[in-house]
Amino acid sequence: MKRGAFTAGLATALLLGGCASSLEDLAEEDARHKAAGIGTAVHGTRNANWTAEQFGRRAAERKDLTLLRVTGKDAVGGVTLTVKVTGTGEQRDGFGGGTTTADYDFCYTIEITLYEAAPPESVDCPAGPPVTYQPLPPPARLPDPDVIAKALTGVSDEAAARAAVAELGLDPRITVETVTRGATVGLALRAVDLDRSSFDCRLARLDTAQGGKPEVWRPDSAQLQPGEMSCSAAEAAGALGQRPPH
DSSP states (O other): OOOOOOOHHHHHHHHTTOOHHHHHHHHHHHHHHHHHHHHHHHHOSOOTTOBHHHHHHHHHTOSSOEEEEEEESBTTTOEEEEEEEEEEEEEEOTTSOOEEEEEEEEEEEEEEOSSOBOOOEEEOOOSSOOOOOOOOOOOOOOOOHHHHHHHHTTOOSHHHHHHHHHTTOOOTTEEEEEEEETTEEEEEEEEEETTTTEEEEEEEEEEGGGTOOEEEEOOOGGGGSTTSOOOOHHHHHTTTTSSOOO
16 A cells, blocks of 8 residues: 655654554544545435536545546446545654654545445555546526516417527527416426536416516525426426425
8 A cells, every 4th residue: 555755753753662553553544534534525415417527526626635546437337436545643652752643645445326435445546647627617507587588578379488588599508498388388498507416497487368478587596406396397387486495
């Protein structure tokens, strides 16, 4: 196992009778504990859509590790991160002479699956530079509700609603869904950010029997979390998400 450099205090300890092994063991225990916490944090909330790159990015942005390797495809098939973590061993002098500390580097693999991050496994540190990623492109931005409302003013049916939204020149990553329920037209604009595992939403509805005056709103952030609203045209037609859940 590859070890890093240790502090000047360790050299003194060696001269006094040697406690490098004890300090190293303590440092390894510290590093393993840190690596386990890192695995839990990088795993985050269970999300079957997360890819190896997304897990890698979550690890690479942390300051308490060096990311050396990423293998696998996604959370469903499993992703393995190889990380280098610094552990600190600390030992008090039994004669009241102070404290001796030493820092060592340890490498671990952490397997991340859909449901958990496995305990870290000790490995030799692989050769090569750290894994880095280019900055992500900015996510697609949805228009403000008042912009959508202005575009939908005077719209008389579902086809006209779609045409009006198309005139806004939306980012191609934005999906538009419409539905007609009786005299009500529901419309949903959804911007999915796969890189960040999130999405934004605008919902709109208009009653063609009442002159087509549009209502446009963004559901509360809590309603856009996994397991809550899906940002659909049916939800828009039903006026769902117009008010915060609490």
